[in-house]
Amino acid sequence: MSDIPMHLARSFDEVADLYEAHRPGYPDALLADLMAEARLGPNDAILELGCGTGQATRGLAPFGRRVLAIDPGVELVGVARRRLKAFPHVHFEVSTFEDWTPGPPAYRLIVSAQAFHWIDWGVALPKSAAVLPPGGMLACFAHVPEPPPAPFLGVFEPIYGRLAPELWVDPPERWYWPNGAFAHGLAASGLFEPAEHRVYPATRTY
Numbered sequence: 001m002s003d004i005p006m007h008l009a010r011s012f013d014e015v016a017d018l019y020e021a022h023r024p025g026y027p028d029a030l031l032a033d034l035m036a037e038a039r040l041g042p043n044d045a046i047l048e049l050g051c052g053t054g055q056a057t058r059g060l061a062p063f064g065r066r067v068l069a070i071d072p073g074v075e076l077v078g079v080a081r082r083r084l085k086a087f088p089h090v091h092f093e094v095s096t097f098e099d100w101t102p103g104p105p106a107y108r109l110i111v112s113a114q115a116f117h118w119i120d121w122g123v124a125l126p127k128s129a130a131v132l133p134p135g136g137m138l139a140c141f142a143h144v145p146e147p148p149p150a151p152f153l154g155v156f157e158p159i160y161g162r163l164a165p166e167l168w169v170d171p172p173e174r175w176y177w178p179n180g181a182f183a184h185g186l187a188a189s190g191l192f193e194p195a196e197h198r199v200y201p202a203t204r205t206y
Helices: 007-022 028-038 057-063 074-083 121-131 150-163 165-169 172-176 181-189
Strands: 045-049 066-071 090-094 107-113 137-141
Touching (some): 007 074, 045 057, 057 066, 107 121, 172 181
Parallel strands (some): 045 066, 045 107
16 A cells, blocks of 8 residues: 555645646546446446546546546535536545445446555455456556656756655655556455556656
């Protein structure tokens, strides 16, 4: 499990509008590949964990499958509801995954976009496995920054060393690396097949 302080997860709700304005979405190719791999039938539904203001939800909605997106942030979910009101098959619930009670319909795909590491590790995988039917799929993805180009390394390192050394030597995104905690935890659980990793390069201009 991530060792990022859990109170930080709740802090996003305090700045929901800023989060919505600056949190990037996810590549169309990623979502298209995900839906192709999941092979959802017309009655299969998607469960999204930690939807925030709906960055990934907006990519899932056009596929037409029923989506239940949960998040503990009241303000975050409020923004997501407003942004996706044109999609009546997308529903939201304010809840943590730990407290959420599964029910119909059958969730054949669980999606978590840069949020799975906030879930209690003793709950995250066992509960996901219990919710999914045989052949169901758990898909977790995140924005994982590449190291800065070589000419910048020498300039950035002392700045990070002074202001945020932990982000330089041990960035939070390490959780989703192929050799990170998610892949190791998945394998150790014995509940899922080995993780498959895919990379979708993207750039963002500031």
